Amino acid sequence: MIGHDIVDLAQLPALFKHYFLDSAYDEMFDRRGQPREHYRPLFQRLNEFSPATLRQRQQAADITFLNQGITFTVYSSDEGTERIFPYDLLPRIITSDEWAIIEKGLKQRITALNLFLNDIYHDGRIFTDNVVPRALVYSCKHFRREMIGLNVPKDVYVAIIGTDLVRLEDGRFVVLEDNLRVPSGVSYMLANRQVIKNVFPRLFSSYNVRPINHYGQVLLSTLRSFARIHRLSRR
Amino acid sequence: MLLTPGVYNSAYFEHTYLARQMGIELVEGRDLVVHNNIVYMRTTAGLRRVDVIYRRIDDDFVDPLAFRPDSILGSAGLLNAYRAGNVALANAIGTGVADDKALYAYVPAIIRYYLGEEPIIGNVETYLLEDAHQRAYVLDNIEKLVIKAVGESGGYGMLIGPHSTQPQRDEFKRAVLANPRNYIAQPTLSLSRAPCFIDGAVEPRHVDLRPYILYGEDIQIVPGGLTRVALRRGSLVVNSSQGGGSKDTWVLYD
CATH class of the missing domain: 3.40.50.11290 (Rossmann fold)
Structure with a gap:
């Protein structure tokens, strides 16, 4: 699978001796094996570290996760069910332009899915207009008859969502799964950030990274927007 | 609470x-x-x-x-x-009806129907196994495809064709024929890879991205999300229940 155009990888520092490129999109290197612009500072910094230093940082991160009790449960495993959440030391970096598309696309998709839920539990216009078969929706395991005709606060059905995106060979993001029930993992997002800021403080501050630590407050104000006082405006 | x-x-x-x-x-x-x-x-x-x-x-x-x-x-x-x-x-x-894997195939049409816009982020091509033509194609090409049970999540109830054995494929064929509505198929995707620090060296591993979206007064998305990593070499499964891990995700300012 390795093409002739990536021989440059042989000239990469020893730390990258097992690295390879194939038809899959690589987040760090372009097709010619050159680090992408937004990964260049990370690439340079990694090459300044000795392997021993990197191992030390890894251990520091591991201990932080362990001490904070950041674990998850695996059912039906022989090795015990409680595990430290496996964590990788190197950040994944997304440019402002890439994010602008993701953000716009997700807002569009969630708006439409929320309108869809409101419709199927009320008038079902999308069925009578023959866009989605009624039988398909009514046969869903998670369709709830109890919700038919019920108005929900602010007409918001999906308040907390975790959509899975993947990136294809041409670099485009596509949606793999819409998780509209009880998506999990956001605590790992927050914990990862805390840990990496401690482990790579200089690297982190050399990048202009958008903060995420307000998530809890946004979640709280989202929940509060559904409280009774606001619900007086219900239809 | x-x-x-x-x-x-x-x-x-x-x-x-x-x-x-x-x-x-x-x-x-x-x-x-x-x-x-x-x-x-x-x-x-x-x-x-x-x-x-x-x-x-x-x-x-x-x-x-x-x-x-x-x-x-x-x-x-x-x-x-x-x-x-x-x-x-x-x-x-009752929100789970909109993330049913069979309904997923209709999301682009749902966006066009309610918003009159083209989807900004696309879907993965999806075969509905209830449809006889699509089912025949899938059963003939099962070793190239991924089969998913529609009601499952977390990487359970899934067959990855290229990494499967003949008995596993036969089992899924039987299950599909017994209840086609319960399954969909998709091409095996080549997920992007990101550098990971593994055993003292940097190696590429497949990743996905789960941004977290909050919808109250308006829709807000905290920049980034959870990047999940298939830490096992060659693995395409990023779910934490199946040997996946995660990494910090940095969204940069302009």
């Missing part, structure tokens, strides 16, 4: 973490009582009315009177209180 199934749930750490971040109560079903269609929380100072519940319990378990009668995780009468408009649930009941 945040309603958790309790300490045995795989995401219990997250429930405690979020409740602490928000400064809200973390409760289990047995801490709630519904009286005259109003939900109360039992506290040491008596009952306290509850307005909004962030529930981390599946629909099936929220109310034994309405759904699974054997559930001890929810609270009896909660659905009636919800129907009476006396308590809000996030998310609403």
